[in-house]
Amino acid sequence: MSDVFTEERANTLVQDYGGTPPPIGAGPSDPGNGGRQDSSGKSHANAILAMALFLGADVMFFAGLIGAFVVFRFGALHWPPPGQPLLPLGITGINTGILLISGAFMVKTWQNIDRWPHKKITKALTLTTLLGMTFLLVQGYEWFRLVAFGFKLTSGTFGGTFYTLIGCHALHVMGAVLWLATVTVRLARNRLDQQQRNTSIALIGMYWTLVVALWPILYGLVYWN
Amino acid sequence: MSEATAVKEHISHEHHGFMNTYIFSLDHKMIGKQFLLLGLIMLLLGGGLALLVRWQLAYPEQPLPLIGASQHYLETGEAETAMDSYWDSELSKTEDEQGWLVQKMPVGIITPAFYNALFTMHATIMVFFVVMPILVGAFGNYLIPLMIGTRDMAFPLLNMLSFWIAVVSGAIMLAGFFVPGGHAATGWTGYPPLSTDPAWTGVDWGQNLWCISLIVLGISSLMGSINYITTIINMRAPGMTYMRMPMVIWALFIVAILLLLALPVLTAALAMLVFDRLAGTTFFNPAGGGDPLLWQHLFWFFGHPEVYILILPGMGITSEILPVFSRKPIFGYKAMVLAMASLAFLSWIVWGHHMFQSGMNPSMGMTFMITTMVIAVPSAIKTFNWLGTLWGGSIRFTVPMLNSLAFVSMFVIGGLSGIFMASSAVDIFIHDTYYIVAHIHYVVFGGSIFAIFAGVYYWFPKMFGRMMNEPLAKVHFWLSFIAFNCTFFPMHILGVGGHMRRIYNPMQYEFLQQFEHMNIFITMSAFALGLTQLILLFNVFHSMFRGKKAGDNPWNANTLEWTAATPPPHGNFDAIPTVHHAPYEYSAPGISEDWLSQTNELQPTNGNGH
Amino acid sequence: MLDWLPQNVSTFGSEIDKFFYVIYYITTTVFFLVTAAMIYFLVKYRFQEGKPARYYHGNNTLEIVWTSATLVAMLILAVASKPLWSKIKQNPPPAEVIIKVTGKQYNWEVLYPGPDGAFGTDDDYQVDNNVHVPVNKVVHVLLGSIDVIHSFFVPQLRLKQDAVPGREIVAWFEVTEAGSYEIPCAELCGFGHSGMLGRLIVHSPEEYEQWVGQTWPDN
Numbered sequence A: 001m002s003d004v005f006t007e008e009r010a011n012t013l014v015q016d017y018g019g020t021p022p023p024i025g026a027g028p029s030d031p032g033n034g035g036r037q038d039s040s041g042k043s044h045a046n047a048i049l050a051m052a053l054f055l056g057a058d059v060m061f062f063a064g065l066i067g068a069f070v071v072f073r074f075g076a077l078h079w080p081p082p083g084q085p086l087l088p089l090g091i092t093g094i095n096t097g098i099l100l101i102s103g104a105f106m107v108k109t110w111q112n113i114d115r116w117p118h119k120k121i122t123k124a125l126t127l128t129t130l131l132g133m134t135f136l137l138v139q140g141y142e143w144f145r146l147v148a149f150g151f152k153l154t155s156g157t158f159g160g161t162f163y164t165l166i167g168c169h170a171l172h173v174m175g176a177v178l179w180l181a182t183v184t185v186r187l188a189r190n191r192l193d194q195q196q197r198n199t200s201i202a203l204i205g206m207y208w209t210l211v212v213a214l215w216p217i218l219y220g221l222v223y224w225n
Numbered sequence B: 001m002s003e004a005t006a007v008k009e010h011i012s013h014e015h016h017g018f019m020n021t022y023i024f025s026l027d028h029k030m031i032g033k034q035f036l037l038l039g040l041i042m043l044l045l046g047g048g049l050a051l052l053v054r055w056q057l058a059y060p061e062q063p064l065p066l067i068g069a070s071q072h073y074l075e076t077g078e079a080e081t082a083m084d085s086y087w088d089s090e091l092s093k094t095e096d097e098q099g100w101l102v103q104k105m106p107v108g109i110i111t112p113a114f115y116n117a118l119f120t121m122h123a124t125i126m127v128f129f130v131v132m133p134i135l136v137g138a139f140g141n142y143l144i145p146l147m148i149g150t151r152d153m154a155f156p157l158l159n160m161l162s163f164w165i166a167v168v169s170g171a172i173m174l175a176g177f178f179v180p181g182g183h184a185a186t187g188w189t190g191y192p193p194l195s196t197d198p199a200w201t202g203v204d205w206g207q208n209l210w211c212i213s214l215i216v217l218g219i220s221s222l223m224g225s226i227n228y229i230t231t232i233i234n235m236r237a238p239g240m241t242y243m244r245m246p247m248v249i250w251a252l253f254i255v256a257i258l259l260l261l262a263l264p265v266l267t268a269a270l271a272m273l274v275f276d277r278l279a280g281t282t283f284f285n286p287a288g289g290g291d292p293l294l295w296q297h298l299f300w301f302f303g304h305p306e307v308y309i310l311i312l313p314g315m316g317i318t319s320e321i322l323p324v325f326s327r328k329p330i331f332g333y334k335a336m337v338l339a340m341a342s343l344a345f346l347s348w349i350v351w352g353h354h355m356f357q358s359g360m361n362p363s364m365g366m367t368f369m370i371t372t373m374v375i376a377v378p379s380a381i382k383t384f385n386w387l388g389t390l391w392g393g394s395i396r397f398t399v400p401m402l403n404s405l406a407f408v409s410m411f412v413i414g415g416l417s418g419i420f421m422a423s424s425a426v427d428i429f430i431h432d433t434y435y436i437v438a439h440i441h442y443v444v445f446g447g448s449i450f451a452i453f454a455g456v457y458y459w460f461p462k463m464f465g466r467m468m469n470e471p472l473a474k475v476h477f478w479l480s481f482i483a484f485n486c487t488f489f490p491m492h493i494l495g496v497g498g499h500m501r502r503i504y505n506p507m508q509y510e511f512l513q514q515f516e517h518m519n520i521f522i523t524m525s526a527f528a529l530g531l532t533q534l535i536l537l538f539n540v541f542h543s544m545f546r547g548k549k550a551g552d553n554p555w556n557a558n559t560l561e562w563t564a565a566t567p568p569p570h571g572n573f574d575a576i577p578t579v580h581h582a583p584y585e586y587s588a589p590g591i592s593e594d595w596l597s598q599t600n601e602l603q604p605t606n607g608n609g610h
Numbered sequence C: 001m002l003d004w005l006p007q008n009v010s011t012f013g014s015e016i017d018k019f020f021y022v023i024y025y026i027t028t029t030v031f032f033l034v035t036a037a038m039i040y041f042l043v044k045y046r047f048q049e050g051k052p053a054r055y056y057h058g059n060n061t062l063e064i065v066w067t068s069a070t071l072v073a074m075l076i077l078a079v080a081s082k083p084l085w086s087k088i089k090q091n092p093p094p095a096e097v098i099i100k101v102t103g104k105q106y107n108w109e110v111l112y113p114g115p116d117g118a119f120g121t122d123d124d125y126q127v128d129n130n131v132h133v134p135v136n137k138v139v140h141v142l143l144g145s146i147d148v149i150h151s152f153f154v155p156q157l158r159l160k161q162d163a164v165p166g167r168e169i170v171a172w173f174e175v176t177e178a179g180s181y182e183i184p185c186a187e188l189c190g191f192g193h194s195g196m197l198g199r200l201i202v203h204s205p206e207e208y209e210q211w212v213g214q215t216w217p218d219n
């Protein structure tokens, strides 16, 4: 195969291109790293775009579940259906606040990534992680109470949608917290160079923002009456 | 490891052992070929299932040829042939000891339960494991980096994972044939409540595996689509503006967006279905407050974009091939791109046309009728522009061209038959009849599969460095074209006669007695169509090793893949090309050749319409 | 192709057929025009030595013309279909006869309200698969299902309506000709789907009287 650039190959290329032969080896248009003008910049941009696309898909997944919920909730005569518990509005409201604050920390960090000193970034991320964990713990406790009350996945469409929808969100938060914790620890230990740090924080920042932004919608739809 | 070093590594480690080259390759071209192979194997399987379905429809409850028991045996119980003795010994065993075959088709007669599994799996395999892997997986992977002028996908590792996850998904799907209770038998649309409770079908793990397999496939498709979109947005060669991208890249770009956004909705619906089946939820079960129509809404919200996922790459391939063999710029490049974009957009708001008779609020029927009528417009625009491309050309009837022309004319029939169903009143009669089956096959076989033929014949030289055998390919084309029309055109007539789809035995109905001969004719044509595909397979594998060596640009085409060596090495290009032109500058004035590569710096003397 | 349509015996069926014909004529015309143009181009512009292709990129006026022309044609078709659709599915005429038909694997369970005209009373009469109705009367069918989705299809009436568990959907028809017609199930409902077949028995007024007399002899 023609992985070696021979003269013969150059000639066929001249014929094929019909014009001047392309430069041999790394020419001005080929920095020698797969066409990327600035390798680190391009892979950063690729990663950010890929994350954005993933989030788009994720939103569609939630849209499917939320669609189902909306059909049931607004199609029902009584909601919650008779015999089903009212959801804990107050404590979840506070929990919503906690999650929103963590989101604010995340966004601030992300915005000031080139301005803030390393220490401050680490601190802000630690706080974000802790707030995320608090959210999960409160949620877990509430679920525990609901299940004890007898409200289960199999409790009609109310139970089904509640646990799948809120559960999917909780899984997202869990994943995000784990990821965030990993990034924070690596940051604290100075394991990331500047480029890696910026990319990781941008990626987890995007993901965290989505997870946080979804929550008030779910809270409003599912908990509010 | 950063992206850049990954790519360097990737380029320098060429021919790096069998495993890395052929199995866990990170090279987009090899992954494309792997998808092609996966699709072709599944095509054989899916086609085989269809032929079994056809046999039953033409000769209901008669033993299959070759493997079925003889008439003598059926009448007298005396074994005459070797198969007779086989059936005889199997039938004398207890039920749990009986083999797989005798459970599905005792004495060679397909049982009703197995029949339902057959057409369910035929459609599932064809949609998810043939057309998608080949059009999107194989052509997408192979063509995107080559045609936009880059060395590989943005995320080669993700690309490899995407393929192997698709294989896992396929394996899960096939496993369903061998579980107790048989495979999913609720149609490729899997409507609940039929699909929610084993009590209704006797199918247990078959349906579960069907769901799980499609969820897994969703992951594969997610990885693929993220990769495609990122690559196309961020990695185009210098000078490759969006409006200089070849049409097939535009098509794949739009398809990737549809895949990205549509598949997750199916995943959500499948997750709910699995919960209903295994965890006792009642999303789709009215007894527990659920709603069976919810599934239909979610399924078709995914499903209609899905049908455009199946056809858009075919449109792209056709738009690629028509200019090359008309030696003429494509007619209305911008209109073509806009038409595809509007198809993609409109495909989100027409899903209800699959549900006109479902019991959905009839006032929604009106809305969906209007949107559906509107979506026929971009399809018409595409057709007119293809005709415009032929107009004034210098047409060469090569095999890729013949298949592309077939695509255009078959797509016209499929699109026009869609208009009948789009009118919700007319749809009352033809919904769930063979009319729909005819429509589907004109768009998906006449469209997508002929586009696959065209694409394989067109890019084979680049992929494998050899030409395919032309006479054989022509025979394959003409036989396919004729057999295809003999198989599927009469289905319109069956539909007009009211012949329902998904029925086991049409001879149970008085009003369908008259169609016995037509069903036999269709079945014979279908077998001819199936056998004809063996010519293609032979040609592919024969030419791969024995074909005439191909040059770098056997068709004198303009797009970038033809500037790479044949077959392209790892990393594709000696140097990343610079693009100077739109992709279809054929027969340009002031140029001595009748083609003008996108990398050629020369400019035509009169630049009409750039 | 249109000769293959089953004989039509319902009031709205002929209107559906008319629509079918109109779309059929339009689409066949379009098909022949497109195909003729294609074949003409293929022959006229086939490769010939010394006859180069035109270097031509398209024409915006033409694009606008054919886009708006098809758009208008499609919208007209949609708007024209609307009244018929509403008539069949949205605004049924007042019922003269009401029956309940419930799908179950693999039969149509037919329930007649009896002389008192009310369901759930002692004189209800239930039978599998046989739907007795009088000719030239508006019949409302309250469609339901006890298990999976079925579809109530009478080819000669051009009537099809899914029967969905958990819902009661009203379908209606008025038959113009006495006779006996098949009621296949049109939605996959399990391995017995293909055998699920009811019968619509349309009686002349006298015959109908007779059938009523036999079925409810006490009245």
Ligand code: HEM
Residues within 6 Å of the ligand: B189, B307, B308, B310, B311, B353, B354, B372, B373, B375, B376, B379, B414, B415, B416, B418, B419, B421, B422, B427, B430, B431, B432, B436, B439, B440, B443, B444, B447
């Ligand atoms: C002019 C454009 C089109 C129109 C107006 C149209 C219209 C329709 C309508 C109204 C139905 C539902 C019919 C029913 O079930 O009663 C339908 C079914 C279908 N269409 Fe199309 N269609 C068009 C193009 C396509 C294309 C391009 C494809 C695929 C490549 C496609 C694939 C399908 C499939 C697979 C089904 C059947 C799904 C099923 O029930 O299993 N259609 N089409």
Ligand SMILES: [Cu+2]
Residues within 6 Å of the ligand: B303, B304, B307, B350, B351, B353, B354
């Ligand atoms: Cu559709």
Ligand SMILES: [Cu+2]
Residues within 6 Å of the ligand: C103, C106, C149, C150, C151, C185, C186, C187, C188, C189, C193, C196
């Ligand atoms: Cu049925």
